[in-house]
Amino acid sequence: MRTVDDLEVAGRRVLVRLDLNVPMDGSSISDDGKIRACLPTLQALIDRRAAVIACSHLGRPAGAPDPRYTLAPVADRLARLLGRPVGFAADVVGSTARSAVAALRPGDLVLLENLRFEPGETSKDDEVRGELADQLASLAGAYVGDGFGCVHRKHASVYDVPARLPHAAGYLILAETAALRRLTSSIRRPYAVVMGGAKVADKLPVVNSMLGIADRILIGGAIAVSFLAAQGHSVGASLLEGDQEAARDYLAKAAARGVNLVLPTDVTVAAEGSGDAPRTVVSVTEIQPGQMVRDIGPQTAGLFASELTGARTIFWNGPMGVAEIPGFSAGTRAVAAALVDSDGFTMIGGGDTAAAIRRLGFTDDQFGHVSTGGGASLEYLEGKTLPGIAALEAECAVPAASSSRAVIGQAGGGGKVRDTVVTEPCGRP
Numbered sequence: 001m002r003t004v005d006d007l008e009v010a011g012r013r014v015l016v017r018l019d020l021n022v023p024m025d026g027s028s029i030s031d032d033g034k035i036r037a038c039l040p041t042l043q044a045l046i047d048r049r050a051a052v053i054a055c056s057h058l059g060r061p062a063g064a065p066d067p068r069y070t071l072a073p074v075a076d077r078l079a080r081l082l083g084r085p086v087g088f089a090a091d092v093v094g095s096t097a098r099s100a101v102a103a104l105r106p107g108d109l110v111l112l113e114n115l116r117f118e119p120g121e122t123s124k125d126d127e128v129r130g131e132l133a134d135q136l137a138s139l140a141g142a143y144v145g146d147g148f149g150c151v152h153r154k155h156a157s158v159y160d161v162p163a164r165l166p167h168a169a170g171y172l173i174l175a176e177t178a179a180l181r182r183l184t185s186s187i188r189r190p191y192a193v194v195m196g197g198a199k200v201a202d203k204l205p206v207v208n209s210m211l212g213i214a215d216r217i218l219i220g221g222a223i224a225v226s227f228l229a230a231q232g233h234s235v236g237a238s239l240l241e242g243d244q245e246a247a248r249d250y251l252a253k254a255a256a257r258g259v260n261l262v263l264p265t266d267v268t269v270a271a272e273g274s275g276d277a278p279r280t281v282v283s284v285t286e287i288q289p290g291q292m293v294r295d296i297g298p299q300t301a302g303l304f305a306s307e308l309t310g311a312r313t314i315f316w317n318g319p320m321g322v323a324e325i326p327g328f329s330a331g332t333r334a335v336a337a338a339l340v341d342s343d344g345f346t347m348i349g350g351g352d353t354a355a356a357i358r359r360l361g362f363t364d365d366q367f368g369h370v371s372t373g374g375g376a377s378l379e380y381l382e383g384k385t386l387p388g389i390a391a392l393e394a395e396c397a398v399p400a401a402s403s404s405r406a407v408i409g410q411a412g413g414g415g416k417v418r419d420t421v422v423t424e425p426c427g428r429p
Ligand code: ADP
Pocket: 196, 197, 198, 199, 220, 221, 222, 239, 293, 294, 295, 317, 318, 319, 320, 321, 322, 323, 324, 349, 350, 351, 352, 353, 354, 374
């Protein structure tokens, strides 16, 4: 994969796809981790005198402008973190974006409005996506992909634009894929995987593929409930998604392959509808009707911590309980502490897991790598092809002349920008 270091950017307009899909609380940003993760690539492009056009999605607007999902607050935060002005275009490829882009000088940065205000961004129709990709590509002379959190999406700005412009991967994608490679090849063993969280249907297949790779798999969160039910335990009023047939199948596979699949022995429960109180610890054999499993219990937390001792590689996805509520965060805290104590390589994936550890007072530098992409890292580990990575690895298929319109040349002197038609090979400069 070509890196941003290899891309000729000075005096050129460079479109950078980022993942600035930060959690919002009304119009304020509740966690700016994803914005911070973009800074190295943006700073390098600015330092190298590129005219930077940043773009991202935010939330799930329905393919039309929706003020609830504007990226305007993100532009402000970006300006504060970079310590320099950041322009903001109030549309994606409309007249505002075009004039903002035309006014860029080397070292300037503009953020386009939410890509998902355009229906073409997420369309399943190649032609519809292609039309938006043509418009986006016409804004720039080169493309940098650095939105790791969306590389598993076949979206116009992720998949179709890099086919139309000379392209390279940014530092975040390089760091994320380098960390993930440590979990897929030349793995230092024992390799322990901790799975939790609530998206059971998404996560069961990951447990399945991990059965072929990991030495031990510890299961908490709502997925544990599916496994407990599959073992024949009553799970009361707990969140029970996903099919227990699959869970039963994985238990059998783990036994056959000698993989240590570790399930909770005790759980913290709450009465249905009681919110954060009152809570009780019960053995998994004694969950009563009307009780909901909300966290792993203290005995299980100790068991998980001891299973993690001595592991030389640990991957963790999904909180052990409803960690947003302090009374149900002990299991998540115990697993985080076990990772911090580990001498092995530790990686955390998953938006809610990362947010939970930060809320509990841990910092990213206490772990080997905290991924910005939950779904993307899980799909990578499952061995799926990620469209956004495949597009960056592919050579640009479009003839040179077609990317020439919006390439800006260096003016004769003074670093001023003017529009020139530049023809160049589409690919490594
Ligand atoms: P991530 O974003 O890290 O991949 P998920 O989105 O899968 O994690 O899951 C996070 C959610 O799982 C949290 O909102 C948490 O409250 C919920 N959760 C964890 N354990 C349970 C449980 N036992 N019952 C219900 N919800 C749970």
